[in-house]
Amino acid sequence: MNAQEADDIIATAAELADAARVATLLHFRSPGLTADNKEADRFDPVTVADRLAEERMRAILASRRPQDGILGEEYGAQAGTSGLTWVLDPIDGTRGYLAGTPTWGVLISVRDATGPVYGLIDQPYIGERFAGGFGRAAISGPHGSGALRCRPPRPLAEAILLSTFPEVGTAAEGAAFRRVAGAARLVRYGMDCYGYALVAAGQVDLVIEAGLQAYDIQAPIAVITAAGGIVTDWQGNPCPEGGQVIAAANAQVHAQALALLNA
Incomplete structure (x- = not known):
C-alpha cells in the first residue's frame, strides 16, 4: 500500500468517526431511550443510535471508497473489489450506552487478507480517539494529543x-x-x-x-x-x-x- 492510499484510509476513518460521534451523541443519555433485543436467550441490545451511526458511516464509504468491502455489526457484510474491508462496530458496549456510562465506543478498522492494518477506538462523550496503524499510535482528547505506548513489563x-x-x-x-x-x-x-x-x-x-x-x-x-x-x-x-x-x-x-x- 502506498503512502497516498494510507493517507486516504486515515482521513476516511476520521470522517467515519466524526459522523458516528454526532449520531451516537444524538441519543446518548436521552430520556426514554429504548433498545430492541437481538437474541432470544440473552439480552443483546441494539438502539436507534447503533443503526444510525452505521448507516452514516456506510454512506460515507459509498461516496469515498466504493471499491472497499464493509463488515458491520448491524447491517452485515458487503463485498468489495479492492481487497480491503472496513470493519465497523457503531457502538461497542450498547449495554453501557443504555446505562449512561462513558465506556462504550465506536470501533472502525480496515483489514486486508492478513488482518487489520489500521484502526480507531473512539469515545464520543469523553472526546477521546485512539488510532493505530501505518506507523501511527496516537491519542487525542481532553488532555490534548500525544503518542500511545503500552506500559513496560511488571510482574x-x-x-x-x-x-x-x-x-x-x-x-x-x-x-x-x-x-x-x-x-x-x-x-x-x-x-x-x-x-x-x-x-x-x-x-x-x-x-x-x-x-x-x-x-x-x-x-x-x-x-x-x-x-x-x-x-x-x-x-x-x-x-x-x-x-x-x-x-x-x-x-x-x-x-x-x-x-x-x-x-
Missing part, C-alpha cells in the same frame, strides 16, 4: 486486568480467567472497548475476554499492536475473527497470563 502480581463481564465465556473459560484474575493485583469489569484503549494508553496491563466477534476486536488489534502491545487468542495465535482474546501490554505479562489460562 503479574502488580498488574491491572480488565474484562467486560465477570462471567467470562463458558464455565471452563471462566475458570481459566479466574486463575489469571486471582494472580493480578486489580481486576475491573464493564469497560467494553474502552479497556483495550487503556491497554494502548499504558494504563492497564491486560484485557481478557471470550466470545468476541471480528467487529469487536479488529480495531483494538490495530491500536494495541501499534502501541507496542500484543493481542492473541488464549493459545497465543492471531485472533482477527474474535473468539477467546487476550490483549497484553507486553510480551512478559502476555506469557504469564497465557500460562495460567492454559494451566
Whole structure:
C-alpha cells in the first residue's frame, strides 16, 4: 500500500468517526431511550443510535471508497473489489450506552487478507480517539494529543486486568480467567472497548475476554499492536475473527497470563 492510499484510509476513518460521534451523541443519555433485543436467550441490545451511526458511516464509504468491502455489526457484510474491508462496530458496549456510562465506543478498522492494518477506538462523550496503524499510535482528547505506548513489563502480581463481564465465556473459560484474575493485583469489569484503549494508553496491563466477534476486536488489534502491545487468542495465535482474546501490554505479562489460562 502506498503512502497516498494510507493517507486516504486515515482521513476516511476520521470522517467515519466524526459522523458516528454526532449520531451516537444524538441519543446518548436521552430520556426514554429504548433498545430492541437481538437474541432470544440473552439480552443483546441494539438502539436507534447503533443503526444510525452505521448507516452514516456506510454512506460515507459509498461516496469515498466504493471499491472497499464493509463488515458491520448491524447491517452485515458487503463485498468489495479492492481487497480491503472496513470493519465497523457503531457502538461497542450498547449495554453501557443504555446505562449512561462513558465506556462504550465506536470501533472502525480496515483489514486486508492478513488482518487489520489500521484502526480507531473512539469515545464520543469523553472526546477521546485512539488510532493505530501505518506507523501511527496516537491519542487525542481532553488532555490534548500525544503518542500511545503500552506500559513496560511488571510482574503479574502488580498488574491491572480488565474484562467486560465477570462471567467470562463458558464455565471452563471462566475458570481459566479466574486463575489469571486471582494472580493480578486489580481486576475491573464493564469497560467494553474502552479497556483495550487503556491497554494502548499504558494504563492497564491486560484485557481478557471470550466470545468476541471480528467487529469487536479488529480495531483494538490495530491500536494495541501499534502501541507496542500484543493481542492473541488464549493459545497465543492471531485472533482477527474474535473468539477467546487476550490483549497484553507486553510480551512478559502476555506469557504469564497465557500460562495460567492454559494451566
